Amino acid sequence: MFVNDTSGFHCGSRAACEVIVAGLLRGGHEVIAERSKSELDLQAMEDSDAVLVNGEGTLHDNSPRAMRILRLLELAQQARKPTAICNASWFRMGNQYDHVLRKLDTFDVRESLSRDLLRQRHGVEAGLYLDASYFHPAIPDPSRQTPARIRMTDLYWPGLRGFARPTGGQLARFEFLKMDELSWQVMLDYVGASGALLTGRHHGVYAACRARVPFVALSGNTPKIEGLVAWAGLGLPVTSEVGELGGLLAGIGRYRRTFEILFEWMDAQPAWVCPF
Missing domain, CATH: 3.40.50.2000 (Glycogen Phosphorylase B;)
Incomplete structure (x- = not known):
């Protein structure tokens, strides 16, 4: 299950999502899209073998969308499914889902301030990668x-x-x-x-x-x-x-x-x- 497809925001977000989905397909996975951003898509979660979240610019300020994503990950972990967050930034978030963050198979962020906040305030060690859009195959002309x-x-x-x-x-x-x-x-x-x-x-x-x-x-x-x-x-x-x-x-x-x-x-x- 691919959560938080932000392709509709602008071309940079679309490029990042295309790179992530291409990586899933190269890994031999069939991708189940999240059908709603305004409510938990429990059916898609139940139908999937693993849940991957595109964190992008969504996990900040305890927004309702951020809380729904973390709750979905919590439910997936309770169902013993692999879970991961990639391509993320993390700012001004509370600690109520720290237990979920610590159980992620991987948590990758796009810059060092998010990594440092996760380490200092949540006790979570995140990986560092550039935003996925950087690896899109389009070549500037x-x-x-x-x-x-x-x-x-x-x-x-x-x-x-x-x-x-x-x-x-x-x-x-x-x-x-x-x-x-x-x-x-x-x-x-x-x-x-x-x-x-x-x-x-x-x-x-x-x-x-x-x-x-x-x-x-x-x-x-x-x-x-x-x-x-x-x-x-x-x-x-x-x-x-x-x-x-x-x-x-x-x-x-x-x-x-x-x-x-x-x-x-x-x-x-x-x-x-x-x-x-």
Whole structure:
């Protein structure tokens, strides 16, 4: 059973899910899809031999969806089925399901801040892998798009408690990439034809890294971008202040060598493999 297919969010999430499902199929598994995100799909759990959760950006803030996923894992463990979480971030979660986390066959997160929180607050040791989208077979082809100095995705606005495109000021002048309307291939082509990407999206950062293009990032609803930066151990242009974005973009050339090191480091990371 594959839980939390986030393909409908945007092209980065879709790319990650395609990689995960392809890994399950390569492992010889038949994949049972979760039929509802608003209630427990107990029938699919009962019909499956194992349960794999795509954690992605869902396991934070004790959200109802996060709680349902952990409850489903608890029931699967009670039925003696193998369980695992992959491709996850973990922020601001309570301890009520620590017993479930400790019984997982594997728990893999996408950045070091989540790993450290799980270790310190939950007594759980998680594995570290890049977001699954990084291993999607699409290859950036900048020749398919018109070159641009800067392109951007949407940004997270705390006041709105959501992601949105700037509607005024300097930021609104940049060509906008609407990730929920693009394929991952087209996204990589656009980013590859850019001098830099301005993004508030975790998968925007991954698109830039796949295309080997510098980025400037604004913090999202959880610090998963900062977690990737912390894991890499590099000082990169990531900020929580919208007012700092212009200056970071203007000085992006100072980070040229740092980005080269980042891209080489990411290329050296092992790909996620199916735990079952």
